[in-house]
Amino acid sequence: MDQTRSEIVAWVGGQILPHEADLRGWLRRGGASECDVDDIVQEAYCRLAALKSVSHITNGRAYLFQTARNVALERVRRARIIRIDYATEIDALNILDSEPSQERVVDSRRELQRVRILIEALPERCREVFKLRRIHGLSQREVSDLLNVTENVVEAQAARGLRLILAALAGEANADPKVSGRPAHEHPNRKRGR
Numbered sequence: 638m639d640q641t642r643s644e645i646v647a648w649v650g651g652q653i654l655p656h657e658a659d660l661r662g663w664l665r666r667g668g669a670s671e672c673d674v675d676d677i678v679q680e681a682y683c684r685l686a687a688l689k690s691v692s693h694i695t696n697g698r699a700y701l702f703q704t705a706r707n708v709a710l711e712r713v714r715r716a717r718i719i720r721i722d723y724a725t726e727i728d729a730l731n732i733l734d735s736e737p738s739q740e741r742v743v744d745s746r747r748e749l750q751r752v753r754i755l756i757e758a759l760p761e762r763c764r765e766v767f768k769l770r771r772i773h774g775l776s777q778r779e780v781s782d783l784l785n786v787t788e789n790v791v792e793a794q795a796a797r798g799l800r801l802i803l804a805a806l807a808g809e810a811n812a813d814p815k816v817s818g819r820p821a822h823e824h825p826n827r828k829r830g831r
Contacts, residue, residue, distance in 0.1 A: 640690045643807035649685055650800050652697025658792050659698075660705055669709065671776045677712070681705045751809070755802045766791050767798030 640648075657678065664674045681704045685691075694700045759767060769780045770791065777795075781788045 640692065645686070645688060645691055646803045646807040648691045648697070649682075650803060652691075652694075653682075653685060653701050654796050654800055656698045656701055657796060660701060663702065664705065664709070667709070673709075673712070675774070677705050677708045680708045684708070751806075752802065755805045756798070758805075759798050759801060763794045763798045763801070766794035770795045771799070 660678060660681075661674050664677055665671075669677065681701060684704055685701070691697075756764060756767060756772075765784065766780055769775045769783065770777070775783070777788045777791045780791045784791070
């Protein structure tokens with residue numbers, strides 16, 4: 638049975654986010670660079686967000702680590718498989734770009750604007766850390782040095798920002814279409830009557 642977006646977001650906030658720091662440490666100890674760690678964690682979150690249900694998951698921490706492990710292994714396999722001559726062959730194929738439709742572009746811009754508004758609504762320190770980590774891509778250490786705070790503060794504030802944004806997005810998904818900024822006919826939970 639599919640779960641609602643807000644149920645999945647709440648589950649991620651409670652069962653996954655608390656383990657992000659441990660996951661990052663585990664990946665670093667495994668030899669991943671800071672950039673690779675960020676990419677692997679981001680991809681793991683994307684895969685969790687794509688789930689229709691989390692009711693089958695009994696241990697969120699184990700699931701997160703296994704997902705990250707799978708992402709890391711796929712990255713290693715891809716790095717080993719691609720040959721330089723193959724990359725040039727791909728360019729020579731002149732494959733057509735599959736650009737998104739105008740509606741999708743407009744919808745994505747609306748979603749981005751909503752996220753920007755949510756980021757700006759974060760408490761000052763939390764917003765500052767979140768922007769430096771998630772938007773500008775600085776490492777935890779760089780943000781720590783820049784703001785003259787400990788790495789633990791950076792980690793906690795970045796996680797707090799993500800939790801607040803996810804909770805706000807989940808709230809919008811369950812709210813009245815007028816409040817969410819989408820016209821009623823575009824609201825994802827509203828069925829079209831014909």
